[in-house]
Amino acid sequence: MSLRQMEYFLTVVQEASFTRAAEVLHVSQPALSHQIKALERATGGPLLERMPRGARLTPMGRAFLPHAEVAVRSAAQARRAARAAAGAEGGELHVAAVHSVAVGILPDVFARWHAAHPGVVLRLHEYATTEALEEEVQRGTADLAVGPAPSGWPGTVVPVGEEEIVLVVPFDDRFAGRTTVTLPELADRPWVRCAMEPVVHGERFLDWVCGQAGFAPRTAVFTEHTSTAVRMAVAGVGVTTAPSHIVRGAVGEDCVTLSPDPPWIRALTVFTRVPPTGAAETFVDVLKAVLQTPPSHVPPPSPDCTAPHPTPGTAPLA
Numbered sequence: 001m002s003l004r005q006m007e008y009f010l011t012v013v014q015e016a017s018f019t020r021a022a023e024v025l026h027v028s029q030p031a032l033s034h035q036i037k038a039l040e041r042a043t044g045g046p047l048l049e050r051m052p053r054g055a056r057l058t059p060m061g062r063a064f065l066p067h068a069e070v071a072v073r074s075a076a077q078a079r080r081a082a083r084a085a086a087g088a089e090g091g092e093l094h095v096a097a098v099h100s101v102a103v104g105i106l107p108d109v110f111a112r113w114h115a116a117h118p119g120v121v122l123r124l125h126e127y128a129t130t131e132a133l134e135e136e137v138q139r140g141t142a143d144l145a146v147g148p149a150p151s152g153w154p155g156t157v158v159p160v161g162e163e164e165i166v167l168v169v170p171f172d173d174r175f176a177g178r179t180t181v182t183l184p185e186l187a188d189r190p191w192v193r194c195a196m197e198p199v200v201h202g203e204r205f206l207d208w209v210c211g212q213a214g215f216a217p218r219t220a221v222f223t224e225h226t227s228t229a230v231r232m233a234v235a236g237v238g239v240t241t242a243p244s245h246i247v248r249g250a251v252g253e254d255c256v257t258l259s260p261d262p263p264w265i266r267a268l269t270v271f272t273r274v275p276p277t278g279a280a281e282t283f284v285d286v287l288k289a290v291l292q293t294p295p296s297h298v299p300p301p302s303p304d305c306t307a308p309h310p311t312p313g314t315a316p317l318a
Contacts, residue, residue, distance in 0.1 A: 001038075001039050001042040001043065003071065003072065003075050004035065005035050005036070005038060005039040005042075006039070006068040006071055006072055007025075007072055008021070008025060008027075008032055008035045008036060008039075009036060009039055009047060009048070009064075009068055010065075010068055010069065010072060011024055011025055012032070012036065012048060012055055013048075013055075013057060013061075013065065016054045016055060016056065017053075017054045017055060018032055018033060018036075018050070018055055036048060043060065043064060044060075045058075045060045046058050046060060046061070047060055047061035047064055048061055049061075066139070069139060069140075070139050070140050073139065073140030073141060074140045076140075091120060091121070091279065092120060092121035092122070092123055093120055093121070093122055093123070093143055093144075093279045093280060093283060094123045094125065094141070094142040094143045094144075095122055095123070095124055095125070095142060095143070095144060095145075095146065095283070096124075096125040096126075096127065096133055096136060096137050096141060096142035096144070096145040096146070097124070097125075097126060097127070097133070097145065097146040097147055098126070098127055098128070098129065098130055098133055098147045098148075098196070099126050099127070099128060099196060099225055099226060099227075100196070100226045100227075100242070100243050100245075100246045101146050101147055101243075101245075101268070102124060102126045103226070103227050103246050104163075104243055104244075104245030104246030104247075105146070105163075105245045105268075105287075105290070105291070106124065106146065108290050109283075109286055109287050109290045110122055110124075112286055112289070112290060113283065113286050116286070117279070117282070120279055123142075125141055125142050128195065128196050128224075128225075129196060129198070130147055130148055130150070130198065133145055133147050134150045134153070134271075137271065137272075137273065138154075138273065140273070143272065143276075143279075143280050144270050144271070144272045144276060144280050144283065144284070145270065145271050145272070146160070146268065146269075146270055146287065147268065147269065147271075148266055148267065148268065148269070149267055149269045149271070150269075150271055153271050154273075155271060155272050155273040155274060156271065156272045156273075156274065156275045156276065157269050157270075157271045158269060158270045158271070158272075158276070158284055159267060159268075159269050160268050160269060160270055160284065160287050160288050160291055161267075161268050161287075161288065161291030161292070162265050162266060162267050162268060163243050163244055163245055163265070163266060163268055163291075164243070164244045164259065164263060164264065164265055165241055165242070165243055165244070165260070165264035165265070165266065166241070166242060166243075166244045166247060166257040166258060166259055166260075166264075167181060167186070167239055167240070167241055167257065167258040167259075167260060168229075168230050168233040168234065168239065168240050168241075168242055168247055168255050168256070168257055168258075169233060169239055169255065169256050169258065170233070170234055170235070170236045170255060170256065171255070171256055172236075173236075173256060175256075175258060176256045178258060179258065179259060180258060180259045180260070180261045181258045181259075181260065181261065182213070182260070182261045183209065183210055183213035183215075183260060184213050184214060184215070186239055187210075187213070187214070187215040188218075189218070189238065189239050190218050190219070190220035190237070190238035190239070191206065191217045191218060191219050191220060191238045191239050191240065192220060192221050192223060192229045192232040192233050192237050192238045192239070192240040193206060193217075193219050193221070193222045193223070193229070193240075194222070194223050194224070194225065194226050194228075194229045194240070195222060195223065195224050195225075196224075196225070196226055197241075205241075206241060219238075220237050220238040221237055221238065226242050226243070226246055227246060229242065230242050230246065230247055230255070233255065234255040241264075243266075244257065268291065270283075270284050270287065
């Protein structure tokens with residue numbers, strides 16, 4: 001079987017039609033059908049069911065699909081890596097990140113990158129959870145990922161800095177004149193929660209950490225995105241947690257941020273399937289320069305958000 005045959009197969013699956021796939025690929029339908037039949041002979045059975053008004057996967061096709069996707073994406077990644085090996089000029093770089101990193105950190109990184117390397121196109125892939133981020137990068141969707149350190153990652157992991165998780169309240173909050181607050185002081189407050197909140201010991205992070213402080217958080221609203229949760233907190237709906245970078249990126253100076261006591265710090269990394277070279281390696285250097293995070297006196301969190309002994313001083317938030 002050939003890479004071209006797998007590309008043809010994926011296009012038929014995406015378009016759910018041989019006719020539309022042939023148009024997208026700019027080949028004749030008989031030529032497309034010939035390549036698919038050759039692929040099916042190589043795999044030992046039918047991958048697609050031909051229907052009067054389209055095509056759909058057979059059980060063999062469903063099993064074959066994820067492997068074909070990895071093969072085609074890996075080939076594209078190999079081409080980009082080969083071009084990048086000659087230097088960080090020309091081509092494109094695919095970067096994946098969780099939403100909070102994409103909104104709070106990457107705008108400054110991308111701006112600095114574009115100023116220094118305008119010939120390299122950056123393509124951003126955003127994910128709601130660290131689990132989805134790791135899965136898609138493993139499948140070859142992106143050249144590198146920016147986020148919390150993954151657990152048991154088979155490729156390369158490069159520490160690039162750390163970020164603090166803060167508490168967000170409006171200007172008229174009773175704690176607005178302070179810089180730190182302990183969780184027990186917030187026991188009577190409503191909270192704005194985010195669907196991106198990770199799970200620790202089988203509980204959502206805020207449930208777990210507040211439980212350690214002796215109370216259960218009273219949820220006022222659940223949101224889909226961290227930036228929305230910050231806006232809700234600024235409006236006075238309730239207290240929320242967010243990475244310090246996203247607070248600046250989402251709402252500027254329109255709120256008060258409080259550091260939990262003890263503080264919540266998480267390590268940020270770049271992780272890749274293969275060691276970064278060329279444009280990818282240069283991007284890591286730019287990211288480190290933008291973060292410029294000084295070493296913290298708080299030990300960095302475990303890379304696994306379900307680690308056996310997380311502490312209130314660590315925050316594996318997405």
